[in-house]
Amino acid sequence: MTTTSITNSSRAASILSNGWVLIKKIPPIYPIFFVIFITVGILNPNYQTMNGIFNVFLRRASPLAILAIGQMIVLASGGFDLSVGSMITFVVVGSSMLLSNDPQKAYSTIAIMMVAGVVVGLINGLTVSVFRVPSLIVTLGMLLLVKGVVMYWSGGAPKGYFTDNYRWFGRGTIDNVPIFGKFPIALIILLVISVLAWFIFHRTNFGKQILAIGDNVRASQLSGVRVRLVRTTAFVISSVLAVVSGVLIGGYGGISTNVGNGLEFQAVSAAVIGGTLLLGGKGSVPNAIFGAFTLEALFNLLNLLGLPKPYKDAVQGIIIIGAVAYAAFSTRKKR
Amino acid sequence: MTISAVPTSGVKQWLRSIRIPPVFYFLVIIFVGGAALDLIFADGQMVRNQTILTNIFVRSVALGIVAIGQTFVILGASIDLSVALVISITSVMTSYIMQGDPANVPLAILVVLAIGATTGLVNGLIITKLKVNAFIATLGTTLILRGILNATFTNFEGSVPRSFEYFGYEKIGPIPVSIIVLVAVTLVGWFILSRTKFGYQLYGTGGNVDVARLSGLRTDRVIIIAHIICSLTAVITGLFLVSRLRAGAPWVGTDGVYDLESVATTVIGGTALAGGKGGVWGTLGGVLIFGVIDTLFNQLGINPYMKNILRGAIIVLAVASYTIRSKRESA
């Protein structure tokens, strides 16, 4: 009898220790997200329903998540893309003006916007790769430039309206889905992009080369990596994803020249909270997505706690500093 | 470590010792080019009209003062993106406290200087003690400051007394006071960097922080002081701007893109983003280039929105003209 109880307890102990090893490997962002989200759910019963979780929260968080994926890829390569906020403003304002309430133009408008995204991404990528200008400066300059184009084009006062078929991407849902109820199109788009992004980043040579460039660009060159090609592609991906994000935002937001303000910093914050290293060399698609979810949940939480809107910026600042400080601290502990 | 051993000849060494930053050659070219465009497309007043010429310098004062501070920070291999908000806060707090009453002027100046110093201190501490990347740290403080600012003020606040407008508008003899201040700040900056222990420590810390530490330098303190200096220059710029605007507003700093432009002019002036190399005279040259371009845009009557587009493009191209020569890949 004593032997069986000893064997039982040692078996239990080994299961526990194996389990603990597995638990330690989970990136911290996931438990953090769940804790925050559950808190939100407790404070706001709306978020306890399927509808609340999927149709409200996740739909709202999708644009940021998509943006965070693109930003993560650029960050992992050792750069920054600060032009995405202006791109979103461009897409929202520009689309409304191109559409001018004609549903027939919806798809061509979106196509034009995609092309614009590719062009901006190419300019960003090539200026960094060929002219060797630090991406911080290039994309900050692009932020100014694109914003300037938006203002010039709209004369500072955007006109025009979104058509319903354009809004469908951001606002639409598939109804009567079993279990979920209303399933937002935006979330479907996020899922599709997530799978694609995960595949490209984690399962193709592209991702490995991005990490290599972020880790040691000189060694990458000397190992045959086509640095210009890979890096430029990263910037193009980031800009195009910003366009997608912009279309989603246009779906349910208003039209203003401030719509994209600060979104680039939110994207960086989301990626960093999700564990992407700022100097490059490490990154993960699912972590970046959950970083974005966490940020959104945090904003929701602050709203629920009654914090006035402007303080959202302040809190974001504290969060981003905290996340990076924590990452720096744990990296040093490892050594 | 592979440093090429190709030695420099006698003539090259002499040229190097004189050290005119290349930016001044660009300045001359741009000025001449700009004057030509002005002659052809506008009334050619840019070179002939003394007021307009002086205006180039006055436009440069705001950017110039804060860019000097940014140069300090970048020399230390750091960066300060919060200067725009410090400028905004300064302008708003100044006119709010002064409320048009000259008696409040000293108090207002003290308060904003304290705010600036505190911001610089906080930036420096986050970077050195929490070991957060300077870009993120100052980005974070920008967001925090913006949040607090927007929560408290939404429009023009208070006003500045006439006596204070002295800073922005008056002249001593033919020279505007503001230009004197700019030159003074530059001279002080130059002196600190090239003749004092702190300046040497800053170059050492920015050049290679490990080497600096090994030599016993307290690199954390050096960085913190550099950030405080930078924020203080941002305060001076804010004071200048509010004395010209006669009242402060929360968008003054960000509208003027002082964060990006102070970094750009520093880099164009020959200071390396990686730190340890460069100086304030080059930055001044970069600032003057932007001043000329701004005046040129005015002369040519360019749409203000178009100006922003061109500004963004010029900033990138100007920095590119420097970095394209570097052999190393950038990030």
Added chain:
Amino acid sequence: MNDKNLDVSEATTAEAQPLLEVRNITKRFPGVLALDKVSVKFYPGEVHAVVGENGAGKSTLMKIVSGAYVPDSGDIFLQGEKVHFAHPIQAYKKGVSIIYQEFNLLPERTVAQNIFLGREPARVGVIDIPQLNKMTQDLLRDMGVEKLIEPTEQVSSLSVAAQQIVEIAKAISYDSKVLIMDEPTASLTSVEVKLLDDLVMRLKAKGMAIIFISHRLVEVFEIAEKITVLKDGQFVNTVNKADVTPTDIVTMMVGRELDQFFPPLGLPEDLGEVVLRVENASNDFLKDINLELRKGEVLGVAGLQGSGRTELAQALFGVEPFKSGEIQIHGNSRPVKSPFYAISQGMGFVTEDRKSEGIFPQQPIRDNILMAIRALQSVFGLVRKDGVPKSKNLVSTLSKKVDVRTDSYDREVQFLSGGNQQKVVLAKWLASDASIFIFDEPTRGIDVEAKASIHEIIRQLTKQGVAVMMISSELPEIIGMSDRVLVMWDGKITGELPSRSSEEELMLMATGHVNNHISTNAVAGKE
């Protein structure tokens, strides 16, 4: 056992009291006992070498003596007095200075500014620049190098040897009694080493104790009087140089006899057709390069620092391409404009500086090894975990082949030792099936055993038909490994020598004796 091993107390030394003594020093790091009760005595006016394999504890011991590390137990005595250093600056102030393999200089500052960083003469915070320059000038004169270096010169414009001298000046400016040098000649060529040796003799004559760590036994035997051997963190012995041979030392270091230092050369039948041919090629630095490389041979490339050897490698590999002339790789005459193209034609380049150019520190060993293969596949091609379809276990097979010592291939490369990192780089090129290898200083900073291991691998490669070009500053390595040697000077190939030529012949050609033009100024990089 060799009964020529003398205990240090019987060694003939004039001074009874050691200038510096360490007693029972022990230091532990997570998972390894770096030093185990090590005791050594260092006397003034003596040059004392500390040798041992990588991991033997030499660097750790020196770091403790110079204040960079604190020992777990044991004592340090300076001139009989017990001292305790918590920071290198405390050691400096007591007269113990150290210079490292990687220079601790600020390239953009002047010689004077570097030497007196943090100690500049000043009044109320304002620096007295004339005084600073004068202090520097006096120091340089004391060292006998005032003709080679000006206080106001920018360090980045100096040659490597001159920079080393500035480092030494900085170290002894603290009024040092003990000067420690970690691999001082690693980046220097033979002529520059002689300059350094003269300087060391001068300092020794002043009564300083000079301690240096080196893997180059030839030099150790040239300038050291005493040699201390460490092995696996333990003190083995301190001997007088006069009483031992290099083989004795190696035996003490490794614990077994290493008879042959270099594998045998290639036989005529091993040589195959020409796989790389360069005709009249030039770029900004190189002029009129003509060379041929055959299958199965090791072509050595020798020359002084700055002669263009690395530039030649970079041109062949497409990093700084030739601007005129022709390259033929395996008969293909397309110009080489990028590393991507060079690799696709079967070239591999093991660079001089693995830390900044060869490894991806945060990536696992596995990804490091597969990097070149993946770079050449299509950008969006599937990642193949282990190099499939080539072989299921490519990573482990190659790692074993080059003898990478690790417990897991998922370990990040930054946590490996220098020798292991170099082997990972080698494995990367083996993975890409390179048929033409360029090595630039393949065994710099690597201990004797790993060195021999890498030399073996290079010979095995040639036996399998690979063509090898090997750049090296270590004359014994060039002479021992090469089937032929090209000598470079000033961007040109000045001549070719047959295998096993003498050091003198090599050095003559390397110093441009073709043009009859040598001076110490040339060595210090002023011409």
